[in-house]
Amino acid sequence: MDxxxxxxxxxxxxxxxxxxxxxxxxxxxxxxxLRVPTSVRRYGLSQILNSESMLDTSxxxxxxxxxxxxxxxxxxxxxxxxQGLSAETTLTLxxxxxxxxxxxxxxxxHDDWVSCxxxxxxxxxxxxxxxxxxxxxxxxxxxxxxxxxxxxxNKSGQTIATSTSASGGGHTSSIxxxxxxxxxxxxxxxxxxxxxxxxxxxxxxxxxxxxxxxxELYGHKGSIDSIDVHGPSHRxxxxxxxxxxxxxxxQKSLAPAASSSLIMSAPIAKRRxxxxxxxxxxxxxxxxxxxxxxxxxxxxxxxxxxxxAYSASQDHTIRTIDLTTSAVVDTRTTSHPLLSLTALPxxxxxxxxxxxxxxxxxxxxxxxxxxxxxxxxLRGHTNKIVSLSPDPESNYGLVSGSHDGTxxxxxxxxxxxxxxxEGGGLVGEAVYVVERETEKGGSRRPVAGEGIKxxxxxxxxxxxxxxxxxxxxxxxxxxxxxxxxxSS
Amino acid sequence: NIDPASLLPNLPRPEELKxxxxxxxxxxxxxxxRVRSLAIDPSGSWLASGGDDGTxxxxxxxxxxxxxxxxxxxxxxxxxxxxxxxRDAVILSAAAGDDVYLLVPPxxxxxxxxxxxxxxxxxxxxxxxxxxxLTANGARKEPVAKWTRPxxxxxxxGVLIKITLRTTVKVITWHRRGxxxxxxxxxxxxxxxxxxxxxxxLTQIPFRRLPGIAQTVQFHPSRPLFFVxxxxxxxxxxxxxxxxxxxxxxxxxxxxxxDIHPGGDNLIVGSYDRRLLWHDLxxxxxxxKTMRFHSKAIRAVKYHKGGFPLFADASDDGSxxxxxxxxxxxxxENATIVPVKVLKGHKxxxxxxxxxxxxxxxxxxxxxxxxxVSIGSVS
Ligand SMILES: [Mg+2]
Numbered sequence: 001m002d003x004x005x006x007x008x009x010x011x012x013x014x015x016x017x018x019x020x021x022x023x024x025x026x027x028x029x030x031x032x033x034l035r036v037p038t039s040v041r042r043y044g045l046s047q048i049l050n051s052e053s054m055l056d057t058s059x060x061x062x063x064x065x066x067x068x069x070x071x072x073x074x075x076x077x078x079x080x081x082x083q084g085l086s087a088e089t090t091l092t093l094x095x096x097x098x099x100x101x102x103x104x105x106x107x108x109x110h111d112d113w114v115s116c117x118x119x120x121x122x123x124x125x126x127x128x129x130x131x132x133x134x135x136x137x138x139x140x141x142x143x144x145x146x147x148x149x150x151x152x153x154n155k156s157g158q159t160i161a162t163s164t165s166a167s168g169g170g171h172t173s174s175i176x177x178x179x180x181x182x183x184x185x186x187x188x189x190x191x192x193x194x195x196x197x198x199x200x201x202x203x204x205x206x207x208x209x210x211x212x213x214x215x216e217l218y219g220h221k222g223s224i225d226s227i228d229v230h231g232p233s234h235r236x237x238x239x240x241x242x243x244x245x246x247x248x249x250x251q252k253s254l255a256p257a258a259s260s261s262l263i264m265s266a267p268i269a270k271r272r273x274x275x276x277x278x279x280x281x282x283x284x285x286x287x288x289x290x291x292x293x294x295x296x297x298x299x300x301x302x303x304x305x306x307x308x309a310y311s312a313s314q315d316h317t318i319r320t321i322d323l324t325t326s327a328v329v330d331t332r333t334t335s336h337p338l339l340s341l342t343a344l345p346x347x348x349x350x351x352x353x354x355x356x357x358x359x360x361x362x363x364x365x366x367x368x369x370x371x372x373x374x375x376x377x378l379r380g381h382t383n384k385i386v387s388l389s390p391d392p393e394s395n396y397g398l399v400s401g402s403h404d405g406t407x408x409x410x411x412x413x414x415x416x417x418x419x420x421x422e423g424g425g426l427v428g429e430a431v432y433v434v435e436r437e438t439e440k441g442g443s444r445r446p447v448a449g450e451g452i453k454x455x456x457x458x459x460x461x462x463x464x465x466x467x468x469x470x471x472x473x474x475x476x477x478x479x480x481x482x483x484x485x486x487s488s
Numbered sequence: 489n490i491d492p493a494s495l496l497p498n499l500p501r502p503e504e505l506k507x508x509x510x511x512x513x514x515x516x517x518x519x520x521x522r523v524r525s526l527a528i529d530p531s532g533s534w535l536a537s538g539g540d541d542g543t544x545x546x547x548x549x550x551x552x553x554x555x556x557x558x559x560x561x562x563x564x565x566x567x568x569x570x571x572x573x574x575r576d577a578v579i580l581s582a583a584a585g586d587d588v589y590l591l592v593p594p595x596x597x598x599x600x601x602x603x604x605x606x607x608x609x610x611x612x613x614x615x616x617x618x619x620x621x622l623t624a625n626g627a628r629k630e631p632v633a634k635w636t637r638p639x640x641x642x643x644x645x646g647v648l649i650k651i652t653l654r655t656t657v658k659v660i661t662w663h664r665r666g667x668x669x670x671x672x673x674x675x676x677x678x679x680x681x682x683x684x685x686x687x688x689x690l691t692q693i694p695f696r697r698l699p700g701i702a703q704t705v706q707f708h709p710s711r712p713l714f715f716v717x718x719x720x721x722x723x724x725x726x727x728x729x730x731x732x733x734x735x736x737x738x739x740x741x742x743x744x745x746x747d748i749h750p751g752g753d754n755l756i757v758g759s760y761d762r763r764l765l766w767h768d769l770x771x772x773x774x775x776x777k778t779m780r781f782h783s784k785a786i787r788a789v790k791y792h793k794g795g796f797p798l799f800a801d802a803s804d805d806g807s808x809x810x811x812x813x814x815x816x817x818x819x820x821e822n823a824t825i826v827p828v829k830v831l832k833g834h835k836x837x838x839x840x841x842x843x844x845x846x847x848x849x850x851x852x853x854x855x856x857x858x859x860x861v862s863i864g865s866v867s
Contacts, residue, residue: 113553146553174553191555193597221597222533241533242597261599294850295533314532314850337851339550357513357550357851357867383513384550384867403513403551450515453551 012038014076015090018049021347022097025055038077038087042098045072049095062098067091069415071431099397099411100479102465104437107473108157112147114468115190116177116387116456123392123461126180129231134183138206139462142186143474144175150188150211152200153474155463161209163188163198169213169280171196177227177456181250186211187236189224193262195238196280197250217248218258219285226298226340230306235286235323237309241295245311246285247323255283287326291319298341304350310366312338312354320366330368338362342388345395347412351375353398355385361400363412378410379422380430387454392461399434399465401457407434407467407477438471502828505812507852508798509866510829514552516855516863518545525568525844526857529578532849534595536580537863538566544582546593549848549855549865556593558645560584560638567658572686574666577604581669583657588671588684589638590649607666608648611635611689632679633691651691654679663707670705670714681705681716683727694727703743709752717743722757736773738765747791747799754815754823756799758786764801766813766825777825781809790854792847800854802842807832808856808866831856831866 013035018027031054036045046063049055065072072079072093080087121127121139134140140160141153148171150163166172171192178188186198195217202209222242229236234254238246249255263282294315302308309321314337320330340355344363352364361378383404391397396412408430418427436452454469464478502508521540528535528549535547542561547554560566561584572579578600580591592604612635637643638650659672671682679693680702700718707714713733714725720743722736740759748755757765757775762782765775784804792798797814810829816822844857853867 173555191595221600222531241531261602262597295531382511386550455551 012077012087014038014080014087016045016076017090017092019092019094020096021094025061025095025097027054033090036076038080039075041075042072045093045095046098062100063095064098066094066096066413069413071411071414094413096396096411096413097394099391099394099409099431102407102409102432102434102477102479105464105476105478106155106157107437107475108141108143108151108153108159110143110145110147110151110468110472110474112145112472113453113470114143114145114455114472114474115175116144117458117466117468117474118142118179119458119460119463119466120180120183121460121462124180126182126229126231129182132182132231136462139460140180140183141463141466141474141476142178142180143468144178144188144190144456145472146174148172148174148190148192150175150178150186150198152209152211154206155476158207160202160207161200161211163211164213169196169216176223176225179227179229181229181231181234181236185214185231185250187227187229187250189227189238191223193220193222193224193240193242194218195224195227195236195246195248197236213280215250215252215255216258216280216282217246217255217285218262218282219246219248219288220244221262222295225295228300228309230301233306235301235306237299237301239296239299239311239313243290243292243294243296243313243315245289245291245296245299245309245319245321247287247289247309247326248283248285252281252283256286258282258284289321289326289328291321291328291331292317294337297337297339298354300341300343302350303343310341310343310352312341314338314357318352318354318364318366320368330366332364332366334362334364334374336362339384339386340388340400342390342398344390344398344412347396351412353378353388355388355400355402357384359383359385359402359404361385361388361398361410374425376412376415376426376428377418377422378408378428378430380408380433381406383453387457387467389457389459389465392459399457399459401454401467401469403453405436405439405452405454405469407454407457407465408432409434409465434465434467434475434477436469436471436473437475438473499824499826500812502812502826505826505828507796508810508812508828509831509852509854511866512831512864513853513867514550514865516547516552516554516865518554518557519543519863522565523843523857523863524565525570526846526855526863527570528846528848528855529571529580530573530575530849532851534593535855535863535865536569536571536582536593537857538569538582538584540565542566542584544569544580544589544591546580546595547863552865555595556646558591558593558642558647560587560589560591560642560647564656567656568660570660570662570669572666572669573662573664577607577666579604579607579666581660581662583660583671585656586653586673588651588653588657588660589642589647590651590686591647593646605648607686610687611685614688614690631691632682632693633684635689635691649689651684653682653691659704661704661706664709668707670707672702672705674701674703683714694725699723704745706746706748709748709750711752715746715748715755717746717757719743722746722755734769734773736767736769738763738767738775739778740765744786745788747789749791749813749815750793751815754813756789756791756801756813758789758801760785762786762803764789764809766823768822771822776822779825779827781827781830782807787842788844790845790847792852792854794848794850796852798847798852800845800847802845802856804842806842808842808845808854810854 173191175190197215220240292313336356336358363376387401409432457467523539564585655673655676742760782803808831
């Protein structure tokens with residue numbers, strides 16, 4: 001570590017002032033100001049901070065550095081020149097734990113487009129509810145496909161279970177959304193306008209399992225494009241293209257009867273061919289909330305209070321729903337159709353991130369007391385943003401999946417003032433772009449509309465960034481090589 | 489003719505007229521051979537298409553995924569696909585050869601499926617009870633069209649009614665209430681234009697003589713008027729009073745298509761001789777504005793019907809021009825027309841460029857029939 005400072009001989013130096021918002025890695029006041037060589041980059045600064053004379057970390061923590069809301073991606077010298085600053089300036093460097101480059105790990109092949117993914121691990125939502133336990137190495141990836149099947153994979157890409165087909169009580173059309181409710185229960189939804197609850201059981205060796213339907217939920221009159229689950233209360237939320245948000249229970253005995261006129265969901269044309277012999281119980285919704293005026297694309301439980309839901313719609317609005325009364329208590333109107341939604345812990349208060357058809361992500365403060373609606377806009381995708389997932393290790397990070405064929409990683413701390421063209425406001429740009437591995441090595445960038453669409457993405461601490469798309473693959477990207485010097 | 493540049497100085501800049509579609513976002517691949525027609529459903533979720541492979545297809549608009557397909561033309565191409573208006577049922581109409589089909593694609597819930605089938609089946613009683621007119625010599629007149637069940641193979645696919653006319657149908661257009669639709673078979677002499685009543689399975693020929701070859705027709709968006717375009721003129725008729733109301737003269741040599749502004753007082757016309765014309769029906773039977781931006785024939789023109797002041801034309805030169813076209817309620821003031829975007833990138837294939845366009849019912853998005861890539865949606 002000492003050699004870094006030695007390298008400075010004969011080079012220019014600049015005064016820097018280190019700050020951080022994380023109290024556990026704060027420097028004592030007298031060490032915050034330092035002269036450093038202008039030739040250093042992120043890696044050199046990170047090593048200086050980790051050194052014995054500074055933080056004296058037992059294992060090196062990779063750091064990134066923000067100057068005026070922008071991540072340092074060059075040498076300090078290049079930064080000073082680009083900004084037209086003299087070396088006499090004192091640079092304030094905000095250091096943050098480094099986002100690790102999400103490198104490609106593996107792909108799991110499907111027969112058809114992959115519409116959604118979820119992860120079960122010790123730290124995933126379903127893995128932490130009600131004392132559910134998932135031991136290391138037993139992580140599972142769930143994928144839903146346009147072929148109408150759910151698949152459960154281990155981290156090495158072996159299929160452990162596949163859901164039963166339509167004739168065995170499975171979905172009669174493409175799956176659009178699927179979530180682990182617990183290590184033994186899954187909920188899924190799709191184009192057949194049903195939610196299906198599945199019982200999942202694995203053999204003792206963990207190499208095979210069974211995924212059997214336990215409940216069919218009817219009530220929506222349009223495709224159910226997104227669901228969310230809350231294990232402790234056995235609740236499921238659904239977002240449908242019929243414009244309603246559904247609230248359901250996975251507990252058969254508590255679920256209301258289903259409307260018989262909706263049950264024959266297979267069209268008459270297909271009924272003759274499809275004589276289903278299964279007898280999965282059929283139930284209806286606890287409530288259907290009609291408030292949106294266009295397809296609802298996402299409905300999520302408030303992670304801080306499961307009696308509150310947020311829904312996003314192509315009608316440009318995000319609505320806050322009190323689930324105890326099924327009443328819409330707040331409506332936020334944006335400028336574009338919304339296609340995806342997630343909640344983030346945020347910097348000082350919880351935020352909602354909504355992906356739009358207009359290629360950007362809008363960040364909102366959902367509190368009714370909040371005066372300004374739009375906090376920040378994340379720009380960089382070149383097509384619709386249809387899936388979002390929070391960074392499991394940071395309050396400031398998230399990943400997005402887009403029809404432009406990429407997933408992008410964002411850090412809310414990295415911002416700049418938007419240009420006039422962008423309508424002003426604060427703008428954030430992606431920290432990392434995760435391409436489809438299937439497109440790599442291709443000689444040309446796909447033209448507009450031709451990208452390999454990403455339909456679903458989930459970010460798990462143990463497994464990494466898991467995404468699925470038009471390339472019929474689940475792709476896993478995970479940070480590695482964290483203490484590497486990078487040149488960019 | 490007006491040079492586009494000369495239009496610009498007094499007009500707002502395109503950037504100030506956002507939103508309008510700018511980039512292609514989704515491609516719809518799957519048809520074999522040429523696609524001939526496309527239409528977005530009234531809910532804005534589905535796209536229907538038809539083409540030379542004789543199939544009608546339904547796609548998820550946002551993802552480009554094909555959800556359903558039915559082969560209705562054995563040898564014939566599907567020349568046109570149009571959704572029945574309204575949200576009470578989901579019915580798609582399509583024409584292949586001399587036949588018009590009414591379909592209920594399996595994309596709806598059971599209640600809507602039942603409601604849609606009831607709307608289609610209601611007329612069977614009327615048709616069987618209807619007494620055909622007698623001709624002068626006492627023989628039963630051959631009906632102008634036969635409404636039948638298309639047979640179990642097609643019925644299993646959701647293709648539920650077949651209406652057989654006497655010549656190839658090129659155009660279907662619906663009345664807003666969803667009980668009437670009109671068809672155009674340009675090569676038919678006397679029966680080129682037919683009006684069909686769904687609830688009665690009844691086909692009528694409103695005009696025994698037309699002053700030229702019928703090109704296309706439209707119902708007025710709010711009044712009981714019916715517009716018929718022949719090669720050089722567009723005539724509006726009061727169907728209830730059986731009266732000719734107006735003869736609109738765009739001055740084009742060969743009209744390819746026209747569309748009526750949702751307000752009902754303005755009209756755009758596209759022509760094979762490369763002209764785009766805007767008519768204010770309050771002002772004159774002559775165009776208020778004539779535009780020549782394309783180097784080849786204009787195939788299709790269409791207004792946005794969901795609240796955006798937008799319209800578009802599609803040309804054989806491979807480009808699509810998007811216009812801002814704001815109609816003001818003041819009778820003395822003319823519409824503001826500003827070309828805001830040319831979408832090129834549409835390759836010309838066999839001298840056929842952009843063949844058809846449709847607008848999304850709510851958003852400033854359009855779908856474009858592009859022979860090079862099948863279909864693209866632009867947002
Ligand atoms: Mg006027």
